[in-house]
Amino acid sequence: MLDIEGTTSATGFVVGELYPYARKRFGRLLTERAAEPEVRRAVGQIRAMLGEPAADAARIERALGAWLDEDRKATPLKTLQGIVWAEGFASGELVSHFYPDVLPRLREWHAAGVRLHVYSSGSVAAQRAWFGHSPEGDLRPLAGEFYDTENAGPKLVATSYEAIAADLGAVPGRVLFLSDRPGELDAARAAGWHTAGVRRPGEPYYESGMGDHPEVASFAELEIRTGTGAAPDGPVVGADEVRRAGARLAAEAARFAGFGWMRGTSGNLSVVLARDPLRLAVTASGRDKGELTEDDVVLVDGRGAAVAGTAGPVAGAGKPSAEAGLHARVVRLTGAGAVVHVHTVAAVAMGRRRPGGIVLRDLEMLKGLGVPAEGTAVRLPVIANSQDMDVLGDRLEEAREPRMPAVVVAGHGLYVWGEDLPQARHHAEVVQWLLELEVASGRE
Ligand SMILES: CSC[C@@H](O)[C@@H](O)C(=O)COP(=O)(O)O
Ligand SMILES: [Zn+2]
Incomplete structure (x- = not known):
């Protein structure tokens, strides 16, 4: 199970490239496309969070801007970013980022029958766009399921990881979670998962370290052995x-x-x-x-x-x-x-x-x-x-x-x-x- 930001990909890229890209486009999204169900739902959530049921588009845009500044991981913010990014990726204006050690490993693991899934605080739409528009093309065939804070729950609580394992029909003790954030690793471990901290220089949790979780500096250091009982993820249906x-x-x-x-x-x-x-x-x-x-x-x-x-x-x-x-x-x-x-x-x-x-x-x-x-x-x-x-x-x-x-x-x-x-x-x-x-x- 892969985290994206800070783990497979540089947080700096998200903050430096993607946030400004979304920020520039929120205004139009909120005014011209307010009637779309996803936009409407996110706006409703934001109004509730602000405690301002009548907040207009300008007020909501300001709130989104403030949340971006704080890097607050609010679900409706993620939803709206997801929409904007998915379209940016689809048009070719955006191309995602992966650390160079990541893709060779993902390909190797996938070929060996290791099932790869994603759990990230970015929305599922954004995650799919991220994998679908990488510098090496469409990587979605490598990944099975995508989970975010909406379909799985918050990343710092064990119940989210329990829900994911249940959804996958996976035995918790056979799942490995790769993340750069010690709090997430703690929550995953509390759900019975294996954990490994990915500690990359320049990432937000580099200095504080990975707590008592095993850690690596790159995917190249990871070796995953598939034991008995693992169902191959490969293409199972012809x-x-x-x-x-x-x-x-x-x-x-x-x-x-x-x-x-x-x-x-x-x-x-x-x-x-x-x-x-x-x-x-x-x-x-x-x-x-x-x-x-x-x-x-x-x-x-x-x-x-x-x-x-x-x-x-x-x-x-x-x-x-x-x-x-x-x-x-x-x-x-x-x-x-x-x-x-x-x-x-x-x-x-x-x-x-x-x-x-x-x-x-x-x-x-x-x-x-x-x-x-x-x-x-x-x-x-x-x-x-x-x-x-x-x-x-x-x-x-x-x-x-x-x-x-x-x-x-x-x-x-x-x-x-x-x-x-x-x-x-x-x-x-x-x-x-x-x-x-x-x-x-x-x-x-
Ligand atoms: C008259 S079709 C109504 C559809 O919206 C839906 O309810 C339906 O049953 C068929 O949808 P479909 O997407 O073709 O499987
Ligand atoms: Zn129907």
């Missing part, structure tokens, strides 16, 4: 496998479209292809779901982001479903092997009629969900819709009923899952049947 999954998803989608459950481009499907690290094949976004082909599929990771397979990017068909993040979340949460999302009238109608959930009992059809046909009541949860998959995922996690492999998303549709694709389909058909019955029963 392009052919993804395409075969695409064919299966296309067949399922055609069936659901035939039922009228995936009108137009609505709905999406996924199937798990690997667990460690998590990989799902998910339908490509924006396609007519009745006409998918084996190529209308994208391989995504445990957060729903597109990843490359063995034969280069398998994402020949473009972007993953806009809801891929929720599919991945359902899989992480429930251990499901496949997820079906359909836009059915009955789901939306019943979501409206029973916003607190739909209680079902005494129906033979419940046996199709593993629930007894008599005497047991189960609730099909209804959650509020959101365009933000993290928000939707949180709602699903909170509302989910362990016995019910489905959730209704109000004003939107139905999510159903199962151990594999056939079971997810069976569950979808059963749940939809139950919803249609409720609609037909007409009870208010």
Whole structure:
């Protein structure tokens, strides 16, 4: 697990090049793009932090400037910087920095099957941009997951490291954290991780040292041995496998479209292809779901982001479903092997009629969900819709009923899952049947 600033890369570069770059662009971002959801959310967080619910763009820009001066690691600051930097990197205006000892080592470790991940206080967007636009080109294939203070928590507390290990499905004692900051190393160690301090002249913690952590002056001094039980990170899923999954998803989608459950481009499907690290094949976004082909599929990771397979990017068909993040979340949460999302009238109608959930009992059809046909009541949860998959995922996690492999998303549709694709389909058909019955029963 790699920290970036001060560890793989010079802090001076961030402070000297990137901060001024962002500072110059915040004004326009806050005024011209205030309506974008990420900007809006960050502005809301800043207002809350300032205790000034009415703070205008100029006030917020000033606060951001002051935080940059203090090098304060505030989440909304990181978010907005992330946006500006990602665009700077994408346009080629910015190129990231890595110490010369780092890339040879990362390549070597990656080739040896060591799984490399990133945990940095910069936002995930900024981290991806950093790796994606290095002086040696796109390094993202070297890294697996990216964690920041928003998806993992603050870097100085052990619970963040525990959460990361859990998310990765990694045994804490088999993770090594490389950082230049002793407080972070302490927190990682408290979570059971191995640690090594990277102590480079000129970096902020050089003088104070690495506490009682083993330390190196460069990655060249590090030797990582992969023992037994380590799952190779390499490309675990081949392009052919993804395409075969695409064919299966296309067949399922055609069936659901035939039922009228995936009108137009609505709905999406996924199937798990690997667990460690998590990989799902998910339908490509924006396609007519009745006409998918084996190529209308994208391989995504445990957060729903597109990843490359063995034969280069398998994402020949473009972007993953806009809801891929929720599919991945359902899989992480429930251990499901496949997820079906359909836009059915009955789901939306019943979501409206029973916003607190739909209680079902005494129906033979419940046996199709593993629930007894008599005497047991189960609730099909209804959650509020959101365009933000993290928000939707949180709602699903909170509302989910362990016995019910489905959730209704109000004003939107139905999510159903199962151990594999056939079971997810069976569950979808059963749940939809139950919803249609409720609609037909007409009870208010
Ligand atoms: C009418 S499509 C609505 C979409 O926003 C979404 O809800 C959906 O189900 C399909 O999205 P997609 O990105 O094609 O997988
Ligand atoms: Zn949808």
